Amino acid sequence: MKYFTYIFRNARRNPVRSVLTIASTGICMFLMMLLLSFFANKNEVTDGSKIYNRIVTMNANGFAGMVPVGRIREIVAIDGVKAATPFQWYGGKYHDQVMPFAQFAVDADCIFDILDEFTVPPAQLADFKANKDGTVIGRRLASDWNLEVGDPLPLKGDIFPVDMNLTVRGIYDGPSNRDLRMCLFRFDYLDEALKRVTMSSSSGGSLATNSARASGNAGTIFIKCKTGNGMAGLCKKIDDLYHNSEYPTRTQTEEAFGKMFGEMLGDLKNAIYGIGVAVIVSLLFVAGNAMAMAMRERTSEVAVLKAIGFSKGLVLFLVLTEAILVAGFGGALGSLGCKFFCDVVDIGRYSGGFLPFFYVPWNIAIFGLVLSLFVGFASGYFPALFAANSSVINGLRKVV
Amino acid sequence: MIPIKYNVRNLRVRWKTTLMTMLGTALLVASSCILFGLVEGLEYSLKISGDPLDLIILRKGSSNENTGGFEANKADDVLNLKGIARDENGASLAAKEMLNIAIGERANGTRNNLIIRGVQPASRKLRPDFKIVAGRDLVEGRGECIVSHSLSRRYKGAQVGGQLNFGDKEQYRVVGIFTAGGSAAESEIWADLKDVEKNTGRDGSVSCVQLRAASQADYENIQKTVNDDTQFRLAAVPETIYFENQSRSSLFLKAAGTVIAVLLTFGAMFAAANTMFAAVNSRTREIGTMRALGFSQRDILISFLGESLLLCTLGGLLGLLATLPLNLLTIETSNFSTFASVSITFRFGWTVAAVAMIMTVAMGLFGGMFPALRAVRLEVISALREL
Numbered sequence: 001m002k003y004f005t006y007i008f009r010n011a012r013r014n015p016v017r018s019v020l021t022i023a024s025t026g027i028c029m030f031l032m033m034l035l036l037s038f039f040a041n042k043n044e045v046t047d048g049s050k051i052y053n054r055i056v057t058m059n060a061n062g063f064a065g066m067v068p069v070g071r072i073r074e075i076v077a078i079d080g081v082k083a084a085t086p087f088q089w090y091g092g093k094y095h096d097q098v099m100p101f102a103q104f105a106v107d108a109d110c111i112f113d114i115l116d117e118f119t120v121p122p123a124q125l126a127d128f129k130a131n132k133d134g135t136v137i138g139r140r141l142a143s144d145w146n147l148e149v150g151d152p153l154p155l156k157g158d159i160f161p162v163d164m165n166l167t168v169r170g171i172y173d174g175p176s177n178r179d180l181r182m183c184l185f186r187f188d189y190l191d192e193a194l195k196r197v198t199m200s201s202s203s204g205g206s207l208a209t210n211s212a213r214a215s216g217n218a219g220t221i222f223i224k225c226k227t228g229n230g231m232a233g234l235c236k237k238i239d240d241l242y243h244n245s246e247y248p249t250r251t252q253t254e255e256a257f258g259k260m261f262g263e264m265l266g267d268l269k270n271a272i273y274g275i276g277v278a279v280i281v282s283l284l285f286v287a288g289n290a291m292a293m294a295m296r297e298r299t300s301e302v303a304v305l306k307a308i309g310f311s312k313g314l315v316l317f318l319v320l321t322e323a324i325l326v327a328g329f330g331g332a333l334g335s336l337g338c339k340f341f342c343d344v345v346d347i348g349r350y351s352g353g354f355l356p357f358f359y360v361p362w363n364i365a366i367f368g369l370v371l372s373l374f375v376g377f378a379s380g381y382f383p384a385l386f387a388a389n390s391s392v393i394n395g396l397r398k399v400v
Numbered sequence: 401m402i403p404i405k406y407n408v409r410n411l412r413v414r415w416k417t418t419l420m421t422m423l424g425t426a427l428l429v430a431s432s433c434i435l436f437g438l439v440e441g442l443e444y445s446l447k448i449s450g451d452p453l454d455l456i457i458l459r460k461g462s463s464n465e466n467t468g469g470f471e472a473n474k475a476d477d478v479l480n481l482k483g484i485a486r487d488e489n490g491a492s493l494a495a496k497e498m499l500n501i502a503i504g505e506r507a508n509g510t511r512n513n514l515i516i517r518g519v520q521p522a523s524r525k526l527r528p529d530f531k532i533v534a535g536r537d538l539v540e541g542r543g544e545c546i547v548s549h550s551l552s553r554r555y556k557g558a559q560v561g562g563q564l565n566f567g568d569k570e571q572y573r574v575v576g577i578f579t580a581g582g583s584a585a586e587s588e589i590w591a592d593l594k595d596v597e598k599n600t601g602r603d604g605s606v607s608c609v610q611l612r613a614a615s616q617a618d619y620e621n622i623q624k625t626v627n628d629d630t631q632f633r634l635a636a637v638p639e640t641i642y643f644e645n646q647s648r649s650s651l652f653l654k655a656a657g658t659v660i661a662v663l664l665t666f667g668a669m670f671a672a673a674n675t676m677f678a679a680v681n682s683r684t685r686e687i688g689t690m691r692a693l694g695f696s697q698r699d700i701l702i703s704f705l706g707e708s709l710l711l712c713t714l715g716g717l718l719g720l721l722a723t724l725p726l727n728l729l730t731i732e733t734s735n736f737s738t739f740a741s742v743s744i745t746f747r748f749g750w751t752v753a754a755v756a757m758i759m760t761v762a763m764g765l766f767g768g769m770f771p772a773l774r775a776v777r778l779e780v781i782s783a784l785r786e787l
Contacts, residue, residue: 278428
């Protein structure tokens with residue numbers, strides 16, 4: 001520790017260079033934090049859903065398939081099921097923007113018993129249950145669009161041939177790492193509108209017959225189980241029930257269901273990780289270069305140190321610590337700065353519904369810090385080794 | 401003016417620093433270029449997919465063929481409209497198509513939603529440069545399918561001779577691999593329209609009709625008829641516009657790419673500044689000498705800015721070179737407006753070149769500015785006195 005003052009003074013000796021290296025490391029770490037948190041956030045929604053004991057039923061062949069809404073009654077009757085709701089992706093336009101946020105048609109009576117991490121004021125919930133055209137929206141969605149209870153929320157059909165003229169009846173709130181940007185409205189409202197279109201169609205009701213866009217399709221069914229233990233068994237039970245039907249199902253835990261969406265990213269994930277690695281390698285060059293330049297300027301000084309009895313190892317230690325100090329400081333600024341930046345600025349808002357929330361988790365921030373310490377170590381290693389092994393005579397002789 | 405040779409030699413003498421800075425900036429430039437190359441690839445695939453005389457007929461209000469279903473008898477009426485182009489054999493260039501999205505499994509066990517397009521013979525002619533590259537084309541009504549080259553490399557059972565199973569009822573034998581000139585069709589699986597109708601139980605409806613008008617006048621006529629006639633009340637969207645709207649799905653990639661490029665440019669800018677400051681510091685006496693010889697302050701400024709630009713250009717060029725082998729890079733991910741698989745082929749085009757150029761110039765100029773200013777401000781006498 002007694003050398004710390006010396007190291008610190010060395011780091012400040014060329015303040016411009018140190019500041020530039022710190023800034024360079026900081027900015028690259030800021031970017032790394034954004035990239036890593038993107039995946040971490042996606043995983044967190046998925047992993048976080050474990051505790052809620054929910055399973056999701058969809059058509060075995062994918063989202064284009066049908067899940068008859070009548071099955072909800074059959075599923076609720078199964079032992080171990082607490083409640084079930086249709087969860088139909090509506091994907092409508094709002095203010096002519098295609099898919100600005102997630103919209104789901106649900107069963108008003110039980111949706112907040114199933115998504116029980118969310119809370120709605122009882123009066124608002126009662127209002128929602130009483131009004132067919134009502135919708136309950138997330139707190140963040142409400143603030144994004146300046147919506148208040150009582151405001152109209154007209155959605156234009158894109159996937160479905162019907163428009164939904166909704167009125168905000170309630171605003172739900174919940175933990176900050178859950179999706180607070182959903183618009184939940186009543187399934188019966190959507191279904192009745194679809195029935196009307198199908199009936200009145202000039203071609204004798206053939207529009208979208210049998211397709212997923214017809215009435216009576218629940219899209220997916222969200223099921224709340226009584227306990228977490230029997231979930232795997234329940235999934236199998238439900239799938240067996242419909243195995244030989246016209247619309248076989250695939251039932252999985254909410255976690256596995258969410259994971260499926262993560263998998264859809266496919267190669268993009270590796271591409272982004274690849275860029276992260278390139279950034280780190282580049283940082284090694286940048287920081288290494290700065291350290292090497294610093295050492296070149298101090299050649300004779302290092303020789304003096306060695307001449308007055310500083311050992312090789314000590315010189316190595318002094319130089320390495322300086323490199324780690326500079327890079328670590330940059331990394332701390334970048335990763336912690338990014339964390340606080342994301343806490344203050346709600347990036348999720350600008351992602352067009354792509355990210356329900358965005359923040360830098362502590363473990364990612366710490367990882368960034370460790371990574372920058374590693375960058376400091378690796379970038380300082382060769383200059384340090386060079387300094388430690390330099391010849392005293394040549395160093396003393398050299399005129400800088 | 402100080403000859404540029406002076407700067408070149410300086411960079412060469414200090415080759416270790418030069419090389420390190422070059423490698424650092426090259427990697428940063430390359431990273432940004434890769435992202436923009438993917439954006440460009442995605443946009444290119446959408447641009448090339450539409451011919452100016454092509455129309456795509458959708459249900460009114462729908463923005464996407466995945467969701468644009470309407471009645472098959474209306475579609476048949478559209479096929480019989482006057483003014484549809486014919487190919488050399490006299491067959492009309494119009495096709496009903498049906499899209500189904502089903503879950504496929506990649507070779508590594510992960511899953512994604514795949515587009516299965518039920519097509520008619522004319523569908524092939526309506527895509528640019530449709531080619532079977534392995535196996536043969538499908539025969540109608542035999543449960544066969546052809547798979548795009550990109551998907552066939554990634555999905556289980558998607559190779560010639562393989563079998564794609566989407567549940568008990570929807571199964572196709574893969575008989576061929578196709579390419580379509582880099583257009584959007586290269587993210588799809590094609591099967592016979594009748595087979596898809598039968599397998600999905602959706603006969604009686606179609607997802608869209610694709611057609612090519614014979615002339616500009618016909619094009620306008622067809623558009624008017626389909627949009628306004630009470631018999632239809634559909635939306636005839638020019639394909640070019642349809643795909644332009646689809647390219648909004650690349651917004652996310654573009655935004656991410658821009659953020660990354662801007663941040664990395666700053667990172668690289670500081671790295672370049674670092675190198676240039678060291679260059680100025682170690683040449684204090686030289687600068688004094690040059691001033692004493694009569695070079696003006698402006699000469700010095702230009703010389704050091706030029707050196708910084710040269711350094712960054714070398715790095716930028718190296719970065720661009722590093723992306724060259726990526727012309728064969730195809731990534732398969734999801735389009736988040738349709739939730740279906742999309743294959744994006746890296747494309748080296750004007751955007752990529754422009755990004756590299758802008759990054760390089762920004763780094764060189766801003767990174768070199770302060771060191772150059774410091775060089776300019778040196779006092780001649782004290783600079784000459786320095787060791």
